[in-house]
Every structure is written in structure tokens, then in C-alpha cells.
Amino acid sequence: MTVAIRERVCLIPGTMCDDRLWTPLQRHLSSDYQVEHVAIESQPDRDAMHQLIASQTAVQPCHLVGFSMGGYLALEHALSCQPRLRSLVLIATSAQGLTAQEQHSRAAMLDWLSQHPYLGMSDKRLAEFVHAGQLSNPEVVSVVRAMDRQLGQQTLLAQLRATTARTCLLDAMSRLTCPVLIIGAQDDLKVPQQDLWQMHQACPGSQLQILPECGHMVPLERPAQLAKLMEEFFKSCE
Numbered sequence: 001m002t003v004a005i006r007e008r009v010c011l012i013p014g015t016m017c018d019d020r021l022w023t024p025l026q027r028h029l030s031s032d033y034q035v036e037h038v039a040i041e042s043q044p045d046r047d048a049m050h051q052l053i054a055s056q057t058a059v060q061p062c063h064l065v066g067f068s069m070g071g072y073l074a075l076e077h078a079l080s081c082q083p084r085l086r087s088l089v090l091i092a093t094s095a096q097g098l099t100a101q102e103q104h105s106r107a108a109m110l111d112w113l114s115q116h117p118y119l120g121m122s123d124k125r126l127a128e129f130v131h132a133g134q135l136s137n138p139e140v141v142s143v144v145r146a147m148d149r150q151l152g153q154q155t156l157l158a159q160l161r162a163t164t165a166r167t168c169l170l171d172a173m174s175r176l177t178c179p180v181l182i183i184g185a186q187d188d189l190k191v192p193q194q195d196l197w198q199m200h201q202a203c204p205g206s207q208l209q210i211l212p213e214c215g216h217m218v219p220l221e222r223p224a225q226l227a228k229l230m231e232e233f234f235k236s237c238e
Contacts, residue, residue: 006034007063007086007234010056013041014068015159015238016148020068021179025219028227029174033234036062040070041155046162057084058090059208063234065089067219068190069163079172086145087237089230092188092218094170094195095202106164118153121145128189131215140220173203180206181233183226207233 002057009029013021019037023083024034039051039057057064063086066074071093098106126144127135134140145149173180180203184196200208209229214221 006032007011008060009033009063009230009234010036010038010067012038012053012066012070012072012074013063017041017070018147018151020147021219023143024223025227025230028224030073030231033063033231034091038070039152040073040218041159044158046073049073049076049162053146054081057081061086061089062203063089063230063237064085065091065230066093067091068093068216069159072163072166072169075169075173078176079169086180087181087234088176089181089183089233091183091226092185092191093182093199093218095173095193095199097166097168098164103164106160109163110160110164113157115159118156121148129216131185131213131221133189133192134215134217134221135208135212140217143220144217154157161163170198170202173199173206176203176206179233179237181229182206183218183220183229184208184209184210185216185221186212186217187214188216190216 009031011022018041022037029035036056038053040052043049043052050073054209061084064074064078071090074088075095078085084237126141130140130144145167162237184191196210200206211218211225213224218226
């Protein structure tokens with residue numbers, strides 16, 4: 001009897017996220033896919049993050065999926081290791097480098113965190129990441145808060161230090177040869193729709209999907225829709 005080989009899907013989370021980010025998505029994905037979490041939250045710096053991504057994607061060709069900061073890292077990896085990828089999915093991600101204002105803000109946060117205890121995500125900051133309509137949804141908010149609380153100050157410091165130096169990758173996206181799906185959210189306060197369209201235009205043949213009434217935390221806010229888009233895309237890559 002021939003045993004079907006499941007296609008591998010490697011998932012890279014964003015800042016202060018772990019495998020819990022993907023749990024709702026996994027419930028909706030077909031069992032045809034072997035889902036693997038790439039635990040960049042356990043790594044001390046950017047080089048170590050990329051080494052981990054490379055080690056998991058080198059096993060056999062896979063669909064590489066990155067969310068937010070993880071999407072930027074996935075894009076960096078794809079630009080250097082395309083032959084190993086079945087496809088690239090970028091969720092709530094910008095290929096832009098950080099502006100001078102954003103770098104200044106991060107530097108100030110790093111300085112503050114190095115001298116004060118991290119007390120967790122405030123309600124105001126939470127509202128920057130989650131759509132207003134989801135702020136009363138415990139399946140979204142409780143997961144965001146739990147990841148933030150349990151990963152804690154040292155993970156936040158390491159990830160901020162690792163990902164502050166970002167160059168703009170828009171021009172480089174024209175070199176991508178693997179299938180690319182860009183997924184964004186209409187009400188994402190972190191990634192403007194303009195960034196998504198620029199990525200789409202910079203990458204010939206890419207697909208762009210923008211989800212309505214959704215904030216930055218797409219995998220938690222719209223897991224069923226996300227799974228459907230991903231599966232349809234994966235099948236188009238066959």
C-alpha cells in the first residue's frame with residue numbers, strides 16, 4: 001500500500017508569539033499538510049533565527065509561511081534559498097525597512113526595557129494589534145496576552161535587538177521565482193495596505209488577499225479564512 005506523503009508547511013511566528021499563534025489555523029487546515037512551527041522565539045539573535053529556519057526548510061521542499069516579523073525573516077530566507085521552497089506565504093508583513101522614527105522608538109523601548117521590568121502588554125498597545133471587534137474575544141485576546149506574559153522580557157529584548165536593522169526588500173522581491181501569496185488585513189494598524197500593494201507589484205505573479213474587518217493578528221482573528229486561502233494557494237502550486 002502506498003502511503004501519501006503530506007506536504008510540509010513551516011510556520012514562522014511574529015514578535016512575542018509562539019506555536020499558540022497557529023493553533024486555531026491548524027484546526028482548519030486539512031490533514032494533507034504536515035504543519036511545523038519554527039520556534040524563532042527560542043533563539044537569541046537573528047543569525048540563530050535564520051539557522052533554525054534553514055535547518056527546518058532543508059529537510060525537504062516546504063511551503064514557508066511567515067507572520068509579521070516572521071514574514072520578513074521568511075522573505076529574507078526565500079531570497080537566498082528559493083530552490084528549497086514550494087511556496088512563500090507572507091501574512092501581515094511589510095518588506096519595507098524601519099523608518100528613522102520607528103528605529104528611534106525601538107531604541108527608546110530597548111533602553112527603557114534594559115532598566116525597568118516589563119509589565120506586559122497594556123490595553124492601549126493590545127488595541128494596536130487586535131481589531132476593535134475582537135477585543136472582547138477571549139480566543140484572540142487571551143492568547144495574545146498569554147504569549148506575551150510567558151515569553152517575557154528577555155524574549156522581547158532579544159527580538160527587538162534582532163530585528164531593528166531591516167533593509168527594504170521590495171526591489172529584491174522581483175528575484176523570487178517560487179509562488180508567493182501575500183495576505184493582509186484591512187484594519188491592520190501595523191502594516192499599511194500600501195505596503196502590501198507595493199510588495200504585490202514588486203513580485204510579478206504574486207497573489208494578494210486583504211481580509212476585511214481584521215487587525216494585525218490575522219492567524220488568531222481569521223483562522224478559517226486564512227486556512228482556506230492557504231489551502232487554495234498550495235493546491236495552485238501543485
